[in-house]
């Protein structure tokens with residue numbers, strides 16, 4: 185068994201350096217052809233804990249060749265046997281749930297409890313893959329006398345995924361179970377900021393008995409993504425990241441003839457009306473905009489306050505002010521990101537917003553880390569960058585509107601369409617909002633309305649380019665192609681137009 189990382193030994197936030205990351209191609213650890221490396225920074229300390237290869241087209245080509253070679257065998261395995269590998273993967277992940285969470289926490293900067301929640305959600309995605317053999321049988325029907333039609337979902341061949349920094353383990357596992365259980369071979373390009381969790385995943389796959397070449401890792405940045413988009417042997421590519429890159433990748437992959445599904449950024453709105461439950465709303469809103477330090481595509485970004493909800497806003501501010509960076513929420517991914525987020529707060533203040541809770545000077549205990557405390561901005565002008573653009577930090581912009589109509593109109597003017605929630609005790613208001621907001625994932629009295637398996641995850645508008653959702657059943661459809669087989673094994677010889 186070849187391991188370069190092994191079980192991660194941390195059981196606290198204490199700084200720990202690990203072996204340099206490598207590409208995983210055809211069941212071997214390899215350097216990138218460029219010889220170039222980037223540092224992998226632990227954001228809590230602002231210090232390199234490892235480094236990662238920066239691959240180029242030659243490395244992508246090597247991974248695709250290994251995947252194509254493995255596909256000859258892998259596609260012939262019955263789906264149930266392919267799923268058995270994922271049963272074993274699930275057991276292995278459960279057995280080292282804590283150490284996986286520490287690894288996620290160290291490379292990403294999120295606090296341990298939130299990293300553990302990510303690992304649990306990643307395991308849930310693996311479980312969905314395990315369940316596919318029970319669901320993936322296509323229908324068959326006698327469509328005419330003696331004539332049967334049958335639908336078979338067949339794998340595409342070599343497929344690829346590109347993932348962001350904010351969920352190093354979970355987002356890759358949004359894609360991999362459906363893709364591999366359905367018979368494809370996979371090339372993953374994780375974020376160059378967080379390659380380590382996927383290295384451990386490759387090691388666990390090997391222990392679980394996945395044949396060499398079925399899962400491959402090519403680390404790097406833009407050059408490796410462009411090579412994945414262009415490679416003629418890759419049949420489908422899924423991407424999760426920011427909207428400008430999602431748009432570029434979607435266009436480039438589609439131009440090369442691939443099926444493409446590219447999830448982008450977000451600006452999620454929570455609408456709060458005066459009949460909302462104060463305790464539930466305040467608790468929920470704070471958890472939503474500060475969880476993972478606001479660095480998740482489902483985080484609350486804008487609170488659209490309808491009429492007089494001052495008591496609820498006061499309760500939100502009171503709770504947010506008590507949060508301690510480093511224990512209640514983690515670090516920001518990079519110094520540049522922390523600077524960018526501070527810039528949004530400064531600009532909002534200058535444009536007339538009131539800073540109800542100011543996280544600009546707050547920091548965790550560790551020296552050198554990238555920190556920012558929870559920040560609540562009230563009276564944010566509706567046309568300002570803090571109300572319109574993705575900040576991706578622990579910042580809540582409160583936009584005051586007089587009516588529910590105005591709240592819906594404001595929300596629907598956003599180009600994004602990932603998530604939206606309404607806080608109310610009125611079924612009528614909830615129904616009205618859920619029926620009219622431009623968002624793919626909606627919640628009633630819930631701050632992070634992530635559709636759990638088997639429901640699909642995916643937004644609308646500029647939050648997603650391509651058709652269908654990335655998780656759940658849609659994911660299975662994305663990574664397969666439907667073959668329709670029509671047969672006639674009957675002795676009767678009547679003539680029909682199908683003869």
Ligand code: NAD
Nearest residue numbers: 347348349374375405406409425426429447448449450481
């Ligand atoms: P990012 O777009 O900077 O990077 C995502 C991936 O694209 C990385 O693997 C990166 O190496 C690669 N990449 C970066 N620039 C590229 C370029 N010019 N050409 C080709 N590839 C490039 O995103 P990030 O900062 O890692 O992640 C945060 C973003 O991801 C946020 O906008 C967040 O909303 C979004 N996100 C969306 C979802 C969703 O489900 N919609 C989920 C998680 C994160």
